Amino acid sequence: MWFLRQGASPAFRLGAQLPPAAVLLLLLSLQILGLWTSEVAARTVHKWDVDALVALRKAWGSPASLQTWQGEDPCAGQWRGVTCTERTADSSEKIYVKALELSNLRLSGPLSTKLGKLLKIEKIDLSNNRFFGSIPRTIENLRGLQHLDLSFNMLSSNIPTRIKFCQQLTFLDLSANDLNGTIPGSLARLTNLLSLNLGTNENFNSTFPPALTALTTLQDL
Secondary structure, three states: OOOOOOOOOHHHHHHHHOOHHHHHHHHHHHHHHHHHHHHHHHHOEOHHHHHHHHHHHHHOOOOHHHOOOOOOOOOOOOOOOEEEOOOOOOOOOOEOEEEEEOOOOOOEEOOOHHHHHOOOOOEEEOOOOEEEEOOOHHHHHOOOOOEEEOOOOEEOOOOOHHHHHOOOOOEEEOOOOOOEEOOOHHHHHOOOOOEEEOOOOOEEOOOOOHHHHHOOOOOEO
């Protein structure tokens, strides 16, 4: 029979009630369970989302403002500016990045084509940074994207015509960049747009396309 001393610590009580071998086995099992749980949590984040964020960080020179972007699970709540879909009890269900909000961080570099791997993303706000180069054509893959703000950067080249496939967009702000070429009439395919801002891109070589008058849902232009 084992006797418990009043006020004894949990460790003492556990050791008093179980043989040492059983205590060791229990502690080992709990450790293995903890490691397994962490591994499952990391695996549930879709690999493409992790690849995309890692590629963006590298393209931007792994800045100090993104020093929280460490480890294999961007959805653990630590990665700055990253919001994900909710975890469920079903460990086989994938977790996706839902929003990427990194405005006003003085980030600099190109936008990686792997941005187009964030297939379930709904909001991207990279405004007021120093991004340059072109808007990646792979943005057409973001079929659930509702909010895109790339304003106040140094993006050049033209607006990719295939942005028309982002038909869930309600907010699109590409203002205050160095975009050039023509404003694509294909923007008229974005029939859910409520706000569109393309201002302060002085290198556009055409007037506003008449086709955009079909966007009857616009409240802010």
